[in-house]
Amino acid sequence: MGGGARRVTLVQNPSAGAGAVAQRQLLTALEEAGHEVRNVEPDKGLGKHLAHRADVVIAAGGDGTVLGVARRLVHSKVPLAILPLGTANNLARSVGMPNDIEVLLQLLDDPRERPLDIGVATGNWGERYFCESAGVGWFAEALQVEVTEDDKEPERAVTVLRKALLASTPKRWTMTIDGEDASGEYLSVDVMNAKYFGPNLKLGKRAEPFDGVLDVVMLKAKDARRMAAYLAALEKKHDSPAPPFETRKAKHVHIVLEEHRLRIDDAVRPKQGALRSHFADLRLLAGAVRLWLPQRRAPR
Secondary structure, eight states: OOTTOOEEEEEEOTTSTTHHHHHHHHHHHHHHTTOEEEEEOTTSSHHHHHTSOOSEEEEEESHHHHHHHHHHTTTOSSOEEEEEOSSSOHHHHHHTOOSOHHHHHHHHHSOEEEEEEEEEEEETTEEEEESSEEEEEHHHHHHHHTOOGGGOSHHHHHHHHHHHHHTOOOEEEOEEETTEEOOEEESEEEEESSSOBTTTBOOOTTOOTTSSOEEEEEEOGGGHHHHHHHHHHHHHOTTOOOOOOEEEEESOEEEEOTTOOEEETTEEESOTTSOOOSEEEEEEEEEEEEEEEOOOOOOO
8 A cells, every 4th residue: 555555443432522523534534645444443343353454553532442452452563543532531641642633644654653561460350451550549449439430521530539538548558569568558559551540640740651660659648638639629620730649660569459459440350249359460561562653843
């Protein structure tokens, strides 16, 4: 296929934040640019469609669509491009990909490839990949009980989470970080691959999904007031800066779960009703996905 035209597998979720109109515009723009497009919905045989020959897979939608596609492309030779069309767009924010069809078209012509790290969470559920983060404590518990489908808007979600935080108490977590004992009383422990998770919470301020290490953010009782103030600020301004919290770089994190469950991106494991897992083992697959990003432009 000459002239820069590519075979594109386009994964779109019609229910994503930007809606069907933006997705039709994207499909039209790709076809008018000469690309051969296979259009796929994320919940309809995605694995089978990704097996077809393609030069690139474009995940166009919210975090659920983007993360689902990224996880399926681990160790694949086919690169991933992102067009964020959701509400939070955590991974896109973390890697610097804007919601701009023209930027996407330009990167298809001249991509800048970066190897994207993917986390692996191991427990009795087997192995599950994560792109943003995995963790235990108040946020994981709120995700199970407090946060519903009506709370997808970041402003609404942080209001619910702030109430859950203020009602939470620290728990004793037995854990090791790269083999060293890091056990203690924590409100939460979040193991970050990307900068953002949840409703645009930027706890991993130095987390980079390209650096081959995880950032372990540990909140203690003394941090509750500052965390609550940060959530309150997010209710008014979505990009309010997060205060610093204790953070350690890591290659391997081992957490004893006992009766608790682990949050893995936007899901919780083990599933409700499944056998409990005594532990969670968190590691990183460095550079596991080929990610296409726009070329850096020189400042004017």
